[in-house]
Amino acid sequence: MNAPGHHAMLPHPDHDETARQEWVRTFRQHLATRVAPGVAAVYERRVLPRFRAQHQREPADRHEIRREMLQDGYHQFWSALQRRSQELMWDTLADTVEREHDALVSRAKALSADGPGSLELDPDLDIPTYHAAVDIHLQPGGYHSEFAPDDVAAGALYDAALPIYLAGALGPENDLLGRTLAGFLAHHAPEFEPRRMLDMGCAIGNSTLPWCRAWPEAEVHAIDVGAPVLRYAHARAVALGARVHFSQQNAERTRFDDASFDLVVSHIMLHETSRAALPRILAECHRLLRPGGLMLHMEIPRGGTPFEQFMLEWETYNNNERFAGYMTDADLPRLAASAGFDATDCTMERASLGMSTEQKSYGAGDFSFPVLVARKASADAERQRA
Amino acid sequence: MTDRTDTATADARTGLPRTAKGRRPHYFADPATDRLLAMVVTLMEELSATRDRVDSLERVLERERVLAEGAVEAFRPEGETAEVREARRAAFTARVLRVLDAEIAESPQESPSFTHVK
Structure with missing residues (x-):
């Protein structure tokens, strides 16, 4: 009998590949539970006291903390090991x-x-x-490169990596983000019934599928710029019995008609884009929504204190998440309002994923996921505004 | 054949790229320390995989009651077995030293280790 979440598109590691992949997972759990907490300890015990003695004040922000920590030998070792764990994960997969x-x-x-x-x-x-210049998360070739005709390698790598990268946090079908955001919507707007929805930056569609299950009558569309992940996504959805319409499109400007969706969502996608792309994506969401339609973008945790922010920003500098740092300071509701939504209809909410310490990688602290929520004004309100 | 040629041969068979696009940061004052640490971590991975393999082997042999006392100690690889073992050693060496490929990938000329179809 197959394990939960098993489907026909998953690659089959042989004995030694399995052993290597299991070791990388063990190694990352060790780094998360035993090494990363030490970074907080050296900060409190030696870096912060030295800073206070030199400057007679607290560090102003995460950037100032980073400048100090880069000189610390323990932090150097943790960073080097964390980086290597990511590289080896892709290499063995x-x-x-x-x-x-x-x-x-x-x-x-x-x-x-x-x-x-x-x-x-x-x-x-x-x-x-933002996809072509660097390989996001160090996945060699990124989401879009093809190495054979009709290639699906990028999708297979990504699907197999998620349980290692997040220590199984996403569950057997790698779908926790979608389940959480769909659950968030059911709680936030219980009366809302999406009939036609769009998932932007879907990659392998792992976060898309829970939406099919939450609203079986809805017509579900999902887009991404990467062909190999989309081929994999469609095959995977079929293997898991879900009906999704995948298409290769850029979320900054899609081919869909105006006002053709009730709901547009994304799952930790915005921070993979760029300063120029982000406002265009939000404006595109506004164009695509019917009056009264909802936009939900789940984002990665950005930390509460400057030290937590510094730890979470490790990915910006070391895991090719080049745009994630900008998101720490970004005022997403304001950007949504500039993109056409009524400012009173744009809010930041939070969704907790209930992750354990070993699944967090960068220590404990505030690890709830921010959600940008915006509702497109009703037709009446639009007329009044005009 | 030198070690370098072995590594290149191992990678010539490779269809997928193994280094990510984007500058690889270094963490220590001397970048050589970064490379050495990367190799040490890879050795940890390989040693762990090997121990898993030995563990599987011993458990299967024990279950099937096929291993006579002293048989492993007396075993000497020959012919195809020796060739397979040599190939595995070469692949192992290439894997541990693969961190050096990043340095090549960062140089202006594109790495010859894979063919980019699109």
């Missing part, structure tokens, strides 16, 4: 995906052809610079 590459491509083709749902690729789509 690539062994499996490379070995099974042809079979994965064939399986994806067969599943995709069977439906349900659909897959629409756009070979002429420009890959945005």
Whole structure:
């Protein structure tokens, strides 16, 4: 019998690949529970006292803390080990995906052809610079690079990496973010029934599928810029019995009609974009929503104290999350209001994922996920405003 | 054949890239320390995988009651077994030293270790 969450698109690591992948997971748990807390300890015990003695004040912000911590030997070791754990995770997963590459491509083709749902690729789509310039999360080739015709390798790597990267936090189907955001919506707007919804930056659709289950009657669309992750996503959705319409589109400007969705969501996607793209994505959400429609963007935790912010920003500098630092200071409701939403309809809420210490990587502290919520004004309100 | 050629040969078979695009930060005053630490961590991974393998082997042998006392100690690899073992050693060496590829990937000329189709 297959384990929960098992599906036909997952790669099959052999004995030694399994052993390496399990070791990387063990190593990361050790770093999260035994090494990362030491970073907070050296900050409190030696870095902060020295700073106070030199400057007669507290550090002003995370940037000042970072400048001090980069000189600390313990922090250097933790950073180097954390970085290496990420690199080795991809390296050992690539062994499996490379070995099974042809079979994965064939399986994806067969599943995709069977439906349900659909897959629409756009070979002429420009890959945005924020994907093309660096490989996000150090995944070699990123979400978009193709190494064989009809490639799905990027999707297979990503699906297999998530349980290692987050120590199983996302559950057997890697779907905790989608389950949490769908649950958030049910609680936040109990009367709301999406009939046609869009998930932006869906990658392998792992966060998309819970929406199909929460609202089985809804027509669910999902977009991403990466063709190999979308091919994988559609095959995976079919394997898991979900009907999703995947298409290769840039969230900054899609091909969908005005006012054609009740609900537009994303799951920790905005921080992977750019300063120029973010306002365009929010404006595109406004265009796509019907009057009274809802926009929900879940984001990554940004920390409460300057030290927590400094720890969480490790990913910005060391894991190719180049735009994540900007999100720490960004006023998302204000940006949503500038993008066309009524300022009184834009708020930041929080959703807790209930993650354990070993699943957090950067120590304890505020680890609830921020959610940008905005409702497009009703037709009456729009007329009044005009 | 030198070690360097072995590494290049191992990587020539590789279909997927193994280094991420984007500058690799270094954490210590001397970047050599970063590379050495990366190799040590990879050795930890390999040693752990090997111990798992030995553990699997011993448990299977014990379960099947096929291992005679002293048989492993007396075993000498020959022919194809020796070749397979040598190939595995070369792959192991390439894996541990793969951190050096990042330095090559960062140089202006594109790494020849994989073919980018698109």
